[in-house]
Amino acid sequence: MIPLLIPAYFFFVLVLHSPRARLPVVAAAVAQQATTGVTADRAADTAAAAVAATSTTTTAAAATATATRIPKSPLLNIDFPDPCVVRDPGSGSWYAFATGGWTAPDTRTNATTNETTIVAPTYINIQAAARSFAWSLVALTPSSFVMYYAAQLPGNRSRFHCIGAATSPSILGPYTPLPTPLACPVDRGGAIDPAGFKDPRTGKRYLLYKVDGNAVGEGGECNNGVEPAKGTPIVMQEVDGGDGVTLRGEGVEVWDRDAAGGDGPLVEAPDLVYDERHQGGRYVLFYSNHCFDGPGYSVNYAVSVEGGNVTGPYERGGLLVGTGDGFNVTAPGGAASAEGAGWMVFHGDCPSGRCLFGAGLEVDGKEVIVS
Template sequence: MRRGLVLAVLTLAAAFAVPAPALAVTVAPSMLIGSDFPDPDISKFGSTYYAYSTNNGNGNVPVATASSITGPWTRRPDALPVLGAWASGGLTWAPDVSQRADGKYLLYYTARSRAAGRQCLGAALANSPLGPFTAVGTQPLVCDGGEGGDIDAASFVDTTGVRYLLYKDDGNAIGQPTSLWLQRVAADGVTLQGARTELLRSGLPEEGGIIEAPVLTKTGGRYVLFYSLGGYGGDAYQTSYATATSLTGPYTKAYRSLMTTASLDNAVRGPGGADVIREPSGDHVVFHGWINNYSARAMYVAALGWAGEYPVVRGSRVRYEAERGQLNRCSARSSATASQGQAVAYLDYADSWVTVTVFAPLSGNYTAHIAYAAGYGDAQHLLSVNGGAGAVVNYPNSGWENWRQVSVGVTLNAGYNTLRLSHYSRWAELDYLEIA
């Protein structure tokens, strides 16, 4: 029984006091460099972390170092003071630095080709991760003006030591869809081998014809391709991912983006240009976001965990549909206004409950955002975490089919956790939970 029907006997609140949940305690991403440092690439060489960014007043390839990923970070001299002979200055974007098997450091960068009049990919080498890097050859590494040019190079080395180059064709620059490409290269990182493979192509409405900044990693048996989408100049820019069980695909795009301005509750604006660093002590995602009235992009870091083989970022909301949880003396119903067309109703009895399994990258404090509708006055559920004591969640009257959110603090263990919402007073339906 639910809205519109009155229970013969109301379930009364327990005689003993039940505590309210803690205040919302989302841990937002941390700002590492609070000045312009867009499209950060991050690596650890030896005991030092190195970060490289798109050009600004600090040079063609600004670089910073730290002894800990959380800083403090110190800016260093320009890593690439002289571009390749093919390139003109001022548009040096999205560097990527890796170490080759021979010990040398390989830099990929994007710059403007004088001949093509488009952004193209170049390479440079150095004996130190700080450079100075010396450009390789007199021509771009990849440069196809017919596809709008090529940008956003990244390196990937598989478990057998085979090296690959990832990049984006700049199709959106000429009004065409954009694609992300995988190209095998020799151990030197600059000799192309065989034909390239298209991994992903733009096409979703939120992409606006743009997918870019590819970064590839593997966890378990799954390849995870991180990328940015949308126009970079504001809040619409975001980070998503696609997965495949084979290096060359096919790749399936995530249903929801990994990080957006909204999913981060505006703590970071336009999160994009992400890079991933994998370490035994814990993984992180490093990315940029707009600051100073959209005049500069700062560098941020957040903890990265893996729910099975799928990425979860601490501080960015992950949605869990209530109807996909474990239901007891309640059931799912269709709803044209609910997320994914269903909600949980009939949570009307003392033994009615929904249990949802959620994931936390690290142990600690999180926020559960609960989407509900209550149509006959204020209602309450009891929220318990991992079988612990319940705390009252209050749902102000909203009207049926008018989904609102209440936010409560929860303490979660690293990995999987269970959240149970049980009937406590009056009547409410559940749409989803979001954990940040």
């Protein structure tokens, strides 16, 4: 059994309504360490934010336009990397979670705009693994939620992470962590960047994650720029549709870095959508490539081949959001789609760190457009 470090944390959440906004406006949340005796240097770099908004997009992949229309200003002007978004099926509110930590003034500074009203601040309790990041939340039912995360291993294996999960009957917690990880390939570098996906075609649920091969690389860019470079495959693991945490069969590698294809030292941060309008259906896999701390970091996509299934094979689609070339964002990454809402969120460099951006999303065959 591989132990994960599991202290408890509280989150201060501001719930916002933005009825006139086309994309949800996100409120900041302040992570506060609970009194569990955990030292600050082992505190989880995690925070949550709540969104309650009305969007005019109505289809699973709506709002077409050109990439140059990505907002010049972030939705949330504080450090908010690796975002994920989920709609509470009970209340209809949208919630965003991210890796990061802020102070209360940041929350107050960004909590009010001409189109935004604070509804109610509230505290939620989430038990998380120390040094955890890249949170992904899925709503199984109105009273069943699973939060996946990448958790640091203790002791002399602290450079490795594994995929953990925590469950709750409420989107606002408290979340109770599982005692053992769902995926922990330490011999290959561990695992990070979990993302949940429900296949509309079959009803099956999957957990996607990155095998963190650059954690055992030979050095250079993101520790994997020196040959022989390690693979950083995206793995798709079926999980039980009822609980979201019981593994079904073996994971399948669906994508990997290709230096010749321009990926650099890694691919990571997977996210998956399904385009039901395409004849026979088509799956689109979003991912980030290059190193997160440089301008080459970007959001890319791959599409399933004609007649393919959720596990592929996938074909390289190309760049979705990158630095320059008409995009009004620097080093974008960590993209996450809003299921059934026709938009996505991602982070990009800003004076505060990595701020939250949003864009409309359209899938048209093999072409994917953000607006």
